[in-house]
Amino acid sequence: MAEGIDVYKRRYGQNPKSLWRDLKGTVEPFYVTLRNMFKKPVTYQYPEEKRTPYPRYRARIVLTRDPEGGERCVACYLCSAACPVDCISMQSSEDENGRRYAAWFRINFSRCIYCGLCAEACPTLAIQMTPFYEFSGRDPLKMVYEKEDLLIADGGKDNEYNFYKHAGIGVANPRGGNEDEYGPVDVRSNLP
Amino acid sequence: MPILTIDNQQIEVLKGTNVLEAAKGLGIVIPHFCYHEALGAVGACRLCAMNFVEGPVKGIQMACMIEAKDEMVITTTDQASQEMRARVIEWLMMYHPHDCPVCDEGGECQLQDMTIAGGHDIRRYGGKKRTYSNQDLGPFICHEMNRCIQCYRCVRTYQDYCGGTDFGVLGTNQRVYFGRFRDGRLESPFSGNIVDACPTGVFTDRTFRYRTRYWDIEEAPSVCPHCSLGCAVIPGGRFRELQRVRGGVNKQTNGFFICDRARFGGGYGNHPERPRVPRVDGAQTTWPEALRALRKRITDLVARHGPGAVAFLGSPRASLEANYLLDSWAASLGSRRIAFDSHWQHDRSARVAAGKLGPRAASLEDIRCSDFILMIGVDPLNEAPMLALAVRQAVRRGVRLAVIDPRPVTLPCAAAHLPLAPEALPDVLEALAGGDIRRLGRREAVLLEGILEQLRAAERPVLIGGPDLLGAAGIERLLDTARLLASEHRPCKVMTVLAGPNSFGCGVLARQGPDFEAILNGMLAGEIKALVCLESDPMTGSSDPARTGMALGKLELLAALDYLPTAAAHHAHLFLPTTAVPESAGVYVNNEGRMLLFSSAMDPGTPISVSGGGDHPPRTFLPATPGSEPRPAWATLGHLQGRRLSLRDIRQAIEMEHPNFAGLSSLTTGGEGKRIADISPPPETAPEIPFPHSEGEGTLRLYAMEDFAGSGELAGYASALAPLRPTPFVMLGALDAKQRSLSDGQQVRLRSELGGVGVALRVVPDLPAGIALVPRLRGTALESYVPGRGHYDCQILSEDEEKT
Numbered sequence: 001m002a003e004g005i006d007v008y009k010r011r012y013g014q015n016p017k018s019l020w021r022d023l024k025g026t027v028e029p030f031y032v033t034l035r036n037m038f039k040k041p042v043t044y045q046y047p048e049e050k051r052t053p054y055p056r057y058r059a060r061i062v063l064t065r066d067p068e069g070g071e072r073c074v075a076c077y078l079c080s081a082a083c084p085v086d087c088i089s090m091q092s093s094e095d096e097n098g099r100r101y102a103a104w105f106r107i108n109f110s111r112c113i114y115c116g117l118c119a120e121a122c123p124t125l126a127i128q129m130t131p132f133y134e135f136s137g138r139d140p141l142k143m144v145y146e147k148e149d150l151l152i153a154d155g156g157k158d159n160e161y162n163f164y165k166h167a168g169i170g171v172a173n174p175r176g177g178n179e180d181e182y183g184p185v186d187v188r189s190n191l192p
Numbered sequence: 193m194p195i196l197t198i199d200n201q202q203i204e205v206l207k208g209t210n211v212l213e214a215a216k217g218l219g220i221v222i223p224h225f226c227y228h229e230a231l232g233a234v235g236a237c238r239l240c241a242m243n244f245v246e247g248p249v250k251g252i253q254m255a256c257m258i259e260a261k262d263e264m265v266i267t268t269t270d271q272a273s274q275e276m277r278a279r280v281i282e283w284l285m286m287y288h289p290h291d292c293p294v295c296d297e298g299g300e301c302q303l304q305d306m307t308i309a310g311g312h313d314i315r316r317y318g319g320k321k322r323t324y325s326n327q328d329l330g331p332f333i334c335h336e337m338n339r340c341i342q343c344y345r346c347v348r349t350y351q352d353y354c355g356g357t358d359f360g361v362l363g364t365n366q367r368v369y370f371g372r373f374r375d376g377r378l379e380s381p382f383s384g385n386i387v388d389a390c391p392t393g394v395f396t397d398r399t400f401r402y403r404t405r406y407w408d409i410e411e412a413p414s415v416c417p418h419c420s421l422g423c424a425v426i427p428g429g430r431f432r433e434l435q436r437v438r439g440g441v442n443k444q445t446n447g448f449f450i451c452d453r454a455r456f457g458g459g460y461g462n463h464p465e466r467p468r469v470p471r472v473d474g475a476q477t478t479w480p481e482a483l484r485a486l487r488k489r490i491t492d493l494v495a496r497h498g499p500g501a502v503a504f505l506g507s508p509r510a511s512l513e514a515n516y517l518l519d520s521w522a523a524s525l526g527s528r529r530i531a532f533d534s535h536w537q538h539d540r541s542a543r544v545a546a547g548k549l550g551p552r553a554a555s556l557e558d559i560r561c562s563d564f565i566l567m568i569g570v571d572p573l574n575e576a577p578m579l580a581l582a583v584r585q586a587v588r589r590g591v592r593l594a595v596i597d598p599r600p601v602t603l604p605c606a607a608a609h610l611p612l613a614p615e616a617l618p619d620v621l622e623a624l625a626g627g628d629i630r631r632l633g634r635r636e637a638v639l640l641e642g643i644l645e646q647l648r649a650a651e652r653p654v655l656i657g658g659p660d661l662l663g664a665a666g667i668e669r670l671l672d673t674a675r676l677l678a679s680e681h682r683p684c685k686v687m688t689v690l691a692g693p694n695s696f697g698c699g700v701l702a703r704q705g706p707d708f709e710a711i712l713n714g715m716l717a718g719e720i721k722a723l724v725c726l727e728s729d730p731m732t733g734s735s736d737p738a739r740t741g742m743a744l745g746k747l748e749l750l751a752a753l754d755y756l757p758t759a760a761a762h763h764a765h766l767f768l769p770t771t772a773v774p775e776s777a778g779v780y781v782n783n784e785g786r787m788l789l790f791s792s793a794m795d796p797g798t799p800i801s802v803s804g805g806g807d808h809p810p811r812t813f814l815p816a817t818p819g820s821e822p823r824p825a826w827a828t829l830g831h832l833q834g835r836r837l838s839l840r841d842i843r844q845a846i847e848m849e850h851p852n853f854a855g856l857s858s859l860t861t862g863g864e865g866k867r868i869a870d871i872s873p874p875p876e877t878a879p880e881i882p883f884p885h886s887e888g889e890g891t892l893r894l895y896a897m898e899d900f901a902g903s904g905e906l907a908g909y910a911s912a913l914a915p916l917r918p919t920p921f922v923m924l925g926a927l928d929a930k931q932r933s934l935s936d937g938q939q940v941r942l943r944s945e946l947g948g949v950g951v952a953l954r955v956v957p958d959l960p961a962g963i964a965l966v967p968r969l970r971g972t973a974l975e976s977y978v979p980g981r982g983h984y985d986c987q988i989l990s991e992d993e994e995k996t
């Protein structure tokens with residue numbers, strides 16, 4: 001205990017500057033307040049007054065389409081794996097052209113923390129964050145969005161990429177018909 | 193045993209071990225593709241590079257191709273070998289498509305893992321990629337050749353290990369291709385193994401196409417319930433639905449692979465008509481109601497007619513725990529009328545095996561390591577598929593295989609086949625045991641002499657027999673033969689194929705109890721008023737379905753505990769739903785007496801694909817999971833006796849009561865299991881059981897046989913297996929067909945005591961004269977022909993003859 005008092009004294013007790021510091025500490029806050037009273041306030045009077053966030057703001061999530069209008073999402077489950085709160089669920093399926101797609105896709109927005117990890121994980125640019133932040137409700141079930149609620153008509157932040165034009169499985173173009181591919185090899189040939 | 197140094201650590205390994213394995217023993221895992229414990233090393237992928245600093249070989253070498261030798265000093269962490277591995281993986285990835293998001297292998301892909309492990313994280317090659325056209329390989333396997341890295345594991349699995357001939361490697365140079373000569377279903381009954389073996393997504397399970405990722409699937413080590421071998425499998429479920437089964441590892445039983453019946457036949461628990469709710473007199477009810485009703489009705493019946501009025505039927509597909517509790521329930525009521533298999537001949541065979549096999553039992557590993565194999569009255573591919581593969585592994589080493597069986601026993605390997613009518617099999621067994629060989633025909637006697645000679649000369653011979661043609665009497669004689677052939681220095685092991693995954697365990701529990709035939713007689717005589725069926729369906733399981741149907745009709749109470757929509761479950765006055773094998777934990781005792789633990793991979797419930805009608809799950813909040821009523825049979829049976837027991841308690845009780853099962857409660861899942869202790873069998877008071885067949889006069893003798901996908905009870909409810917089920921056919925020898933002027937492929941009329949059916953005729957050249965064969969095919973007109981019950985007198989007529 002005695003040691004503690006010694007330490008205090010050593011630090012503050014014998015310090016001639018301490019009086020000056022205390023005075024300054026009393027007056028300065030008044031000065032700061034006074035100075036700000038004549039500045040324009042930064043507060044928005046939400047909801048009367050709305051702020052436009054930057055495009056990369058992370059709010060309500062959408063599923064986008066490729067330039068050809070096809071659903072971009074291939075239901076690869078990567079977003080649901082990345083999601084720290086497990087609010088994405090889906091069932092993948094295959095259509096008659098061999099395209100992998102989500103038979104259903106559900107995001108429970110009452111659980112989403114808008115961390116953006118899903119969009120980060122998406123290999124097809126399908127799932128994207130939008131700046132639409134006015135997004136709340138009283139009924140948790142109404143915050144559960146299905147695929148038809150999530151899907152939008154365009155490509156969101158990217159209107160060029162089409163995953164199937166780079167994947168080898170031959171959905172957008174015939175097999176071996178993508179720009180970065182040779183046509184299928186002839187396995188029966190024995191030329192060198 | 194060589195001692196070598198890897199990364200400054202010393203290890204002593206068995207002679208013949210390769211350096212890659214030796215490193216693994218030290219916990220040093222080096223990326224590799226082509227090496228596989230069951231397939232061996234070929235040095236194809238060039239990835240397992242290590243730097244050999246001292247010893248007989250020097251420099252960067254493929255570790256899988258080099259046998260560990262004394263004085264080797266090896267590093268795996270030096271720059272040169274690390275760089276080599278990084279380059280190789282980069283080359284392997286050069287043409288690899290940008291496919292992971294749409295590839296089912298993603299998440300459990302060795303190529304993904306090894307790419308990261310090899311340090312290749314950015315693509316440098318910007319040029320065009322090679323592509324291939326795919327093939328349609330049928331309903332089970334998807335093909336995506338662009339993903340191939342030429343490790344040759346698939347061919348080595350399909351051709352070398354499994355003996356398939358319709359798939360291989362084609363092409364040269366940069367065009368190496370793994371597929372069939374032309375499109376079509378992969379014909380091997382072990383084709384699914386290439387899905388497990390391929391380290392990339394070239395071969396994926398079509399029945400599991402785009403269903404689930406590895407990280408979402410709920411898996412647990414389990415045991416295959418489709419036959420008596422007890423292969424290790426790993427069922428996986430998601431959204432309350434069993435979605436796939438893959439092979440597990442048990443080096444004593446299946447090794448690394450499984451058959452297609454197991455892999456694609458797991459869907460029985462997803463059957464759309466699976467009863468999931470307790471029922472009393474046809475009306476759905478709650479658990480407490482149903483349990484109360486069952487207890488009350490049984491108490492009433494016992495009070496009115498005595499304990500003998502209630503009979504119990506266990507099941508070789510129910511766990512040991514559930515069967516044991518059924519037994520103890522019967523005992524507590526004072527009823528001694530309990531049987532554990534509705535097919536009495538199978539039941540008796542299992543009891544003989546359980547009582548007498550002892551240390552003579554051969555495991556599949558023993559068969560793989562044997563040096564002479566004699567199969568008699570057993571058709572492995574249809575009765576216990578992995579047995580065929582185990583036999584093949586022995587034959588690949590040059591071991592001789594002799595088959596004595598009337599059926600055209602197809603095997604994935606060469607065999608000397610002696611087709612003898614079932615009636616001759618007892619004589620053969622007699623002759624093998626030193627009896628008179630002349631009772632057989634001359635040609636047969638000569639062949640048998642040869643077999644006997646090889647048998648005597650072999651050091652590790654194995655005899656294999658099945659219950660359908662040998663019956664209990666034949667199995668007993670087979671065991672006697674093995675005893676006579678064995679000496680102190682030369683064991684002669686036996687494998688008896690049994691009917692179900694837990695037949696052996698049931699055989700131990702059954703002791704001197706009655707068989708189902710006795711119970712059937714009791715029911716027909718009106719002495720038995722109630723029957724409690726545990727996961728068994730006497731209507732289709734017994735050897736005489738018609739008589740059983742009649743007997744069941746006389747009962748006052750039929751109670752069923754099951755997870756299948758069986759006939760018995762349908763007609764039961766009282767029905768209690770149980771969990772299917774992937775949803776429950778328990779123990780099976782396989783055909784060699786090995787206790788194998790299976791654990792629960794998922795919880796029961798109506799699949800989301802059903803409750804959502806194919807779309808998203810219903811948008812409602814529910815207090816309980818829909819369809820989650822099924823409970824493990826052991827829990828229900830404990831409850832019915834007013835006992836709150838855990839699995840552990842039950843296992844301890846079993847150990848106390850049956851010392852054979854010592855070690856049961858300390859078993860762990862995923863291991864090799866434990867053989868039950870060999871305790872000298874109880875004094876033999878079993879009734880003299882005749883052989884299942886006797887010579888019939890005049891007409892043709894028709895035998896039913898098992899079919900790979902069509903006969904098994906569980907397989908019958910697995911819709912994915914449908915493409916493997918043949919259309920009904922009858923087999924006839926060439927001579928018999930000629931006498932009747934019938935030809936192969938012709939549509940004929942098969943007439944027997946069970947009525948007439950139209951089937952296709954298959955002429956089998958060396959089928960013994962006087963007999964015909966039909967596969968038992970559930971869900972067809974051939975359903976009521978039960979294998980293992982002796983013959984049916986039959987006639988085979990051409991369609992025209994039938995009309996006149």
Ligand code: SF4
Nearest residue numbers: 083112113115116118
């Ligand atoms: S933003 Fe984050 S919490 Fe929300 S869905 Fe995506 S990953 Fe999940």
Ligand code: SF4
Nearest residue numbers: 073074076077079122
């Ligand atoms: S990560 Fe993208 S492509 Fe994959 S499931 Fe999610 S949204 Fe679809």
Ligand code: SF4
Nearest residue numbers: 340341343344346390
């Ligand atoms: S198909 Fe698969 S197993 Fe066969 S060589 Fe290619 S990568 Fe290997």
Ligand code: SF4
Nearest residue numbers: 416418419423454578
């Ligand atoms: S051999 Fe029998 S136990 Fe093994 S996987 Fe096939 S059906 Fe199952």
Ligand code: FES
Nearest residue numbers: 224237238240256
């Ligand atoms: S594992 Fe050694 S070269 Fe493939």
